[in-house]
Amino acid sequence: MVDEKLKNELSKQGIFTTTLEQLYNWGRSSSLWPLNFGLACCAIEMIATTMARYDMARFGAEVFRPSPRQADLMIVAGTVTKKMAPQVVRLYNQMPEPKYVISMGACAISGGPFKQGYNVLKGIDRYIPVDLYIPGCPPRPEALLDAFMELQKRIDRQQLTGANRPRHLNADEPSEFPVPRFGAHDLEPANNPNVWKAPLVQISQTGTDESGSH
């Protein structure tokens, strides 16, 4: 490791020193290309983020790729219906590693206002690993930019070797996830237990009173 002070001193003299890790992370975090797809109203905010007022191009993410083969980042922007979920998972599988997922808005996180609908998936994290969640309905462009900068920070902190190395450098970690099938009553399976486990919640038993009085 180069000493930070020495590095600064050298850069003043016109000598640029770095490590392979820093260079590698800098390259990836500065050219995150999102996949060009939106599912609902959150996509409108995502589009607004890319345009001149919020200008996502400042962070190297102006190139929305229309093909998953060229994309690094999937912004799940909007309600994921059960009919759409297999396609979303398939698009994710088609993206090359390293790849990241931002779950944008209440619907992509949990189903949002449509959570109890028979046709809405209760969060895309049931099938694919999600790196960042942005709450909001829809989140403002600032929130998406914040998530984006947070993702860049995380990439900059990644270590290329060791136990904490990212998934794409670990041959044992999967890069593709099973695509759910259309079943007779629901998607099969209803979630991927390797990716998602239901968090333990304490449901109050007092609320079962049918009369509505407590």
Place this chain on the structure above:
Amino acid sequence: MNLEAIESEIEANVPGCRLVLIANPSPSGQHSLLLDAGHAMAVAIYLRDAASLRFDFCSNVTGIDWPAKELSEKVKVKKLVDGVEQEVEEVRKTTTPGSLEVVYHLFSIEKKLGPLVLRMSTGDRDANVHLPSLTPVWRSAELQEREIFDLFGVVFDGHPDLRRLLMWDEFQDHPMRRDYVDPDDYEYEPTAHDEVLRRANQHLSEGGGR
């Protein structure tokens, strides 16, 4: 032109058809005509082509599910009690068969008429769910009839392309029916209340949790 006049005009011109005028007691007073399935096509063609009516625009098609309902009514019956004829109240229970209903809203752009509300009703909710499609008369009914086929399970005979519209082809339920039960994916309900709370508790008590 009021509905009675339209009804009598249809009955005079479409031989054999039976129409029932269903009054709507609400202030809006949108009364409707119940068609019999056998003559629905002929009535629809008449409504569209008759020079005085010209219902050229079908703005809306929707479905209604009427589940089987148990009615109990008190009936006074004369009975022999201890050798004496007495009037005794009895509760009789009758079950009305359920049915699926399809509602069409028609307008006449040319004659500035409408809305004319047409209804068709199926025999029951299981086997006799066939109704004639009115898509050949009003093309705008095509997707809406597909939606009703998808969500209510009404089979429209004569529809040019009867497939599920919103749900996937492998799906077998009809979610807009009142007895539809959605899949048991209540494993994570952090803010459960009312019906969701009941389903979440049911899910956990059945060992669906862990």
